[in-house]
Amino acid sequence: MVRPIKDRLVAFNPDVSYFKPRGIPLMELEEVVLKVDECEAIRLADLMNLSHEEAGKQMGVSRATFGRIVQRARKSVADAVINGKAIRIEGGQYRLVDDVRLFLCRRCSQTWQEPLGTGPPQECPACQGTEFHRMSENTTEKEPS
16 A cells, blocks of 8 residues: 655745746646645755755655655756746645744743744854754644754
8 A cells, every 4th residue: 555645844835826938828838737845845945055854854754755856846847947838836745834933942941933944043042052942833842953
């Protein structure tokens, strides 16, 4: 039996769902579909310059799985650009996550928020300590950062 695909965590919901070459009516164009999780993979790898390992963690997948997602995404974008096709962004196996993360400093008990997609913080904003943990989404239980 095939293992079900687990949801990819997506922190960016694109406002635009179509890109097309200028001057050609949409009905005359072929199109490629870029899944929302593939769009997120391009954002993390190519726009934010995260390593595949870091980006995979943010999406809740392994480094290898992230590599396959971003490879499919780049192939779709290349096909559209080289062959003059429209790109439609939709679908995929994903779950939108909150746009902020909550952290707790073990040293001074300070809590603070960081935007999702910015990578781990370097230090506590209150005491500049590095002994902090990310708080779980659903509870106040601590997780390693």
